[in-house]
Amino acid sequence: MNKRKLVLVGNGMAGVRCIEEILKHNADLFEITIIGSEPHPNYNRILLSSVLAGDADIRDIVLNDYEWYKKHQIDLHTGQTVTRIDVETKRVFTDQGLVVPYDDLILATGSLPVILPLPGADKQGVISFRDIKDCEAMIEASKQYKKAIVIGGGLLGLEAARGLLNLSMEVSVVHIFENLMERQLDPVASQLLQQELEKQGIRFLMGKQSEAVLGEERVTGLRFKDGSMESADLIVMAVGIKPNVELARQSGIEVNRGVMVNDWMETSLPDVYAVGECAEHRTGVYGLVAPLYEQGMVLAKRLCRIDTPPYEGSVVYTKLKVSGVDVFSAGEFMDGAETRAIRVHDEFSGVYKKIMVRDNKIIGAVLFGDTSDSNRILQMMRSGSSIQDLKRVSILENRSAEANSGNDLVAALSDDEIICGCNGVSKGTIVQAIREKGLCSVEEVKQCTSASRSCGGCKPLVANLLESVLGDSVVVSRKEPICGCTTLSREELVAEIKEKQLTTVKEVMFVLGWKETEGCSKCRPAVNYYLNMIWPEEHEDERESRFVNERMHANIQKDGTYSVVPRMYGGVTSPAELKRIAAVAEKYNVPMVKVTGGQRLDLLGVKKEDLPKIWAELDMPSGFAYGKAIRTVKTCVGSDFCRFGTQNSIRMGIDIEKKFERLNTPAKVKMAVSGCPRNCAESSIKDIGVVGIDGGWEIYVGGNGGVHLRGAELLCKVKTEQEVLEWTGAFLQYYRENANYGERTSQWMERVGLTAVQAVLQDSEMRRQLNERVDKALSVLRDPWQQIMEDKQASRMYEELPVLT
């Protein structure tokens, strides 16, 4: 079948979101080409302010990486610009000579920053705030220069200003009006915002009209209409955006402010569509992500010939993404003759809330200082529900403080209510995904449904939904802090470590406000583990935060002696190894030599000072029988010798053990490989158990033979040994990344459910990424016994201090 050729001009959020929707509906319908001017894959422009603020790295805000395009066979051309559309022959031309034919063409050319036509605006050091390039320019400038002016006291300008402040620049914001964010805030909220930002260190020059940029080659300052001047080494113009319509205009497409589209996102030309900031729909031009996504979804269905209600415009709302300031605005917010307002202004706690009402319906709101009600209010606006029966002020009461009120709220919503405005994800979709795919965290809902993937504003609502579907048990475990030294849960801690790029235990405890400056015996090893897991290459393992077993690389026993277990891959040894072990045991008077449950030899009762010498003489790698790490892979005899063996379990066991040895995990991990379903290696009570069957392997996970006996569950069946390693690696890494420190796979599996783990691991791309990360973690590990033998200083720590006088 000949696929239709679909060309997308613009590799931004709106256009690519539309492509994602198309792929979801029918991945085989189109041969897709995307052409974008920026030299990057699709990224989240909303989060540029976080990059500037230093909270995120550019890599963190990429929405779809190059792999994604490859996986969906999308022909991506970055760093070139479409200059012409030939509507007769249906082809587009780029500035680099590329010619691409299309059957359907989507214009998603976005918008351009408005550059004020001031004299001198072309000087060095005058930039806009629109893309990664601008971000980089600001970060670069902050290294050399001190003083910045931001022209524009709107949303974008304030985010830029706050970012520059974080880059240690002195920042003045110039605004032509008397009130900041005058298009979103009323004068009261505006004043509060200005006071707060002044407290943070931003200077404001209000009611000032810029006249000229001063300087020779590089900017030195700004002159205003009133004759006053302000010096600066950097000027950021953030006065607004205008739809980028040049291409459409030149191609004879009807253009007003933006590219004119109807309710199906069709332009005046057949087979040419427009979505996003470049489009004008019913006189509306949107610069916010939610409407753009809604447009993309309608267009995707249209292109896939799926029935869809038309796009009829969007309720817009704004949140300021500036640290320490919570501002929310939606709909109509200025007091007028036909509107009445419900208002709360608490000057003590700096909270101001106003809800605008017309005909008993909420038509807009401004919230400052506490925006926790924003989702609820937005829902009430969208649904147009009457507030006649409600106690007026109760609408503004922060009900999230009361237990379960959020759950009651989401429970009362109908299934087609939109929870995530950005991505248009309904309550029904989320609930269905939670139930069918066994999701149990906001992160998983995000991965699976895209809800809260963009601005993140609906996260609390998603969390409420999770709670209302899954019940309290999940809520309790989700909110448990890792120990008494902090209020942070594991998830929060891991997120903070990534976001703030924390790299040492000390830094974590200092930055995240630990109650005990050096933590305790619970959190120190946990934090050290999370750091190793998140930054395998960068974080240097902190010995002093390891429990004694992992510090000594041997098992402490009740009398203070240690036990030593050398590694015997797959439980296989040799006469030479046995002789060495016997000789060592004799020489150091080891009181007991015992075969362990994992088919290894344990030398019990070793004195601490003998440990380095014993390791040297054994000349075998450490068996990690003491660590929260990969322990043993137990095997049966298998097809080599056994009458019934269908697979070579010994080989498989050795391969698994060699590949994953030394890997640190949240708790100990025991494995086994059996050559046939008789299962002599007892694979069904292991963290990972592999069972050979005729023509393949079964992989079981989450088993435990300990206090809480638990049978392992079948994760999957595979054909080859390579696949066994691939699934094992993916499972281990997923466990490493998602379990609490100290949580065995059995407990973790009980908590998250088999289906949730399967849902993730069944995705081959996900498996590939997980394996990539586990390989990275493995690549930096060395045998600790060997390391200590080579390091005289480290060996000496095993000896007693001498008495000198």
Add this chain to the structure above:
Amino acid sequence: MQKTMVEIGNIHDLPLQTGRVVKVNGREIAVFRISSGDVRAVENRCPHKNGPLAEGIVAGEYVFCPLHDRKINLNDGNVQAPDSGCVTTYRVDVTDEKVYISI
């Protein structure tokens, strides 16, 4: 009774937040250099089940027994609630980077 001071080596033989053992007159003593740089010395036996305190995790001025996680104040030797008990503490002096314990 007159106490004697014994030298047990250089301050740099004691890595930060880590314990080491020294035996003096038949007593086993755990010596710690805490993060502040100060040195503390206590009897190397947890009053609970004789756990070797020198192997415990050191946090601030406390050590956690490696056997059953009792938390012990290195300044006064007191076991922290909800557990109880006390270990003997020893005076430590550091002069010219040399560490002396009074016993």
